Amino acid sequence: MGGRDAGRGAATPQRPRGVLLAPPVQDGGAGIGLGGAADAGRRARPRPRHVRFDQLDAGPPARRARRRGDPARPAGRHRPRLAARQRRTAAAPGPCRGGGVNGRRVLVTGAAGGIGTSLVAELLLHGARVLATDVDEAGCRRLERRFGDPVADDRLHTMPLDLTGGGAPRRLVARAVERLGGLDGLVNNAGVEHRAPLGEHRTADWTRVLEVNLAAPFRLAREAAPALAGRPGAAVVNVCSIAVTGFAGQAAYDASKGGLLSLTRSLAVELGPLGVRANAVCPGFIDTPMLDESGLRGLAEKTAARLPLGRCGYPEEVAAAVVWLLGTGAGYVTGQALFVDGGMVRA
Numbered sequence: 108m109g110g111r112d113a114g115r116g117a118a119t120p121q122r123p124r125g126v127l128l129a130p131p132v133q134d135g136g137a138g139i140g141l142g143g144a145a146d147a148g149r150r151a152r153p154r155p156r157h158v159r160f161d162q163l164d165a166g167p168p169a170r171r172a173r174r175r176g177d178p179a180r181p182a183g184r185h186r187p188r189l190a191a192r193q194r195r196t197a198a199a200p201g202p203c204r205g206g207g208v209n210g211r212r213v214l215v216t217g218a219a220g221g222i223g224t225s226l227v228a229e230l231l232l233h234g235a236r237v238l239a240t241d242v243d244e245a246g247c248r249r250l251e252r253r254f255g256d257p258v259a260d261d262r263l264h265t266m267p268l269d270l271t272g273g274g275a276p277r278r279l280v281a282r283a284v285e286r287l288g289g290l291d292g293l294v295n296n297a298g299v300e301h302r303a304p305l306g307e308h309r310t311a312d313w314t315r316v317l318e319v320n321l322a323a324p325f326r327l328a329r330e331a332a333p334a335l336a337g338r339p340g341a342a343v344v345n346v347c348s349i350a351v352t353g354f355a356g357q358a359a360y361d362a363s364k365g366g367l368l369s370l371t372r373s374l375a376v377e378l379g380p381l382g383v384r385a386n387a388v389c390p391g392f393i394d395t396p397m398l399d400e401s402g403l404r405g406l407a408e409k410t411a412a413r414l415p416l417g418r419c420g421y422p423e424e425v426a427a428a429v430v431w432l433l434g435t436g437a438g439y440v441t442g443q444a445l446f447v448d449g450g451m452v453r454a
Contacts, residue, residue: 207434209234211340212287214280214331216270216323217297219246221395222346224253225422226296229430231257238264238283241297270297270323271315280330290334292433295324295367296346300360300401313359320363321370328374328385336381343378343385344432345371346425349448351389364389368444375442384441386432391448393420415450 213230217223218239230237231254241247244267257263264286268275284290299319301312324345335341348364350357367387374385391414392398392407398419411419428447431437446452 207233207340207436208292208430211235211291211433212283212289213237213292213294213433214283214287214290214327215239215294215296216279216327217241217295217346218265219243219250221397222390222393222422222425223296224250225426226294226429227254227263229423229426230433231262233430233434235292235433236262236287238266238286240266240268240270240279242267242269270327271318276323276326276330280327280334284334289338290331291338291341293327293331293335293343294346294429294433295327295343296429297323298346298348298363300357300397302357302360302401304356305358308358316359317363317366320360321366324367325370328370332378332381332383335378335383338382340435340438341381341383342433342437343371343374343383344429345385345387346429347371347387347389347444349389349391349446349452351444352452371444372442379441384432384437386437386440386442387444388425388428388432389444389446389448389452390425391420391446391451393422393425393447395422410451411449414448418449420447420449 208230211230213235215223215226215230215237218227218237219241220243223239223241227237227239227250237257239247239250247265247267250265251258251263254263264282266279266282268279270276270279280290297319299316301308301316303309303312328343331343335343345367347368348360350361350364351368353361353365368389371385371387374383378385392403392411398404398407407419411417425447428445432440432445
């Protein structure tokens with residue numbers, strides 16, 4: 108131990124390993140609280156505050172929800188503030204530090220509700236220009252009313268369209284290129300669902316689901332590829348589902364989403380040499396009207412209670428993942444499936 112350690116005083120107790128919440132204080136080599144001349148008249152400086160990982164929790168709202176016996180759905184007023192942030196700032200884009208899509212021109216299908224509307228909001232928030240389409244004409248008008256300033260600023264255009272109609276994908280891509288002045292991104296979000304036991308699945312239902320969920324994205328990607336080729340950071344994002352893992356009673360939907368994931372990987376290989384990336388986002392149980400329409404809300408909430416994150420997801424969280432894949436931050440990501448499911452599917 109020798110003379111070199113003689114003036115150090117008692118050893119400082121080891122700090123718990125955890126999260127550093129304040130920067131460490133530099134003592135200039137004089138030591139702290141040793142009573143020597145260097146400390147005379149000096150106020151004691153605060154030590155860094157540490158919190159052990161096992162002391163962290165989800166905060167008061169989640170604790171109150173647990174006391175109510177409902178861990179899956181904390182009170183609505185504690186919902187993540189993404190939606191409020193989108194409404195507040197969508198009309199005034201800032202620098203692209205969030206999504207890396209500032210100035211990008213993006214075509215979004217299925218934009219009139221749920222994940223689609225949140226996706227339009229997130230893109231506008233980060234300064235993108237959007238052409239939004241949906242089969243619901245009234246829904247397209249609602250989009251224009253909700254995001255009035257971007258419409259006035261020529262950053263949002265809508266086009267009501269049935270993607271299964273003859274020549275619809277070609278007309279849609281042509282309109283996007285015309286209105287936006289080009290195309291940098293394509294998001295295939297439109298989808299329909301049909302639930303029935305295998306023996307009751309009609310061929311007409313099978314055809315309709317695959318036409319909307321798989322054939323339309325294929326045709327749109329085929330039509331958009333020439334416009335996307337060579338564009339810096341061009342990207343295709345297909346919104347799939349955890350249904351790619353397979354569920355009972357929805358053979359057509361599961362097949363369509365599994366096929367869409369395979370299509371995504373094929374696009375990544377074929378369009379990569381043209382500078383176009385292709386990825387998929389696979390949402391889990393997301394709190395949208397589709398949960399009620401499909402009759403899955405009860406199952407979703409029961410399943411969500413057992414997930415690592417203990418709740419259903421929000422459309423804004425899926426939208427944020429899609430925007431990241433469209434942006435510069437994901438410039439070396441292609442052919443991937445990003446599961447936004449609270450940990451339901453764990454590789």
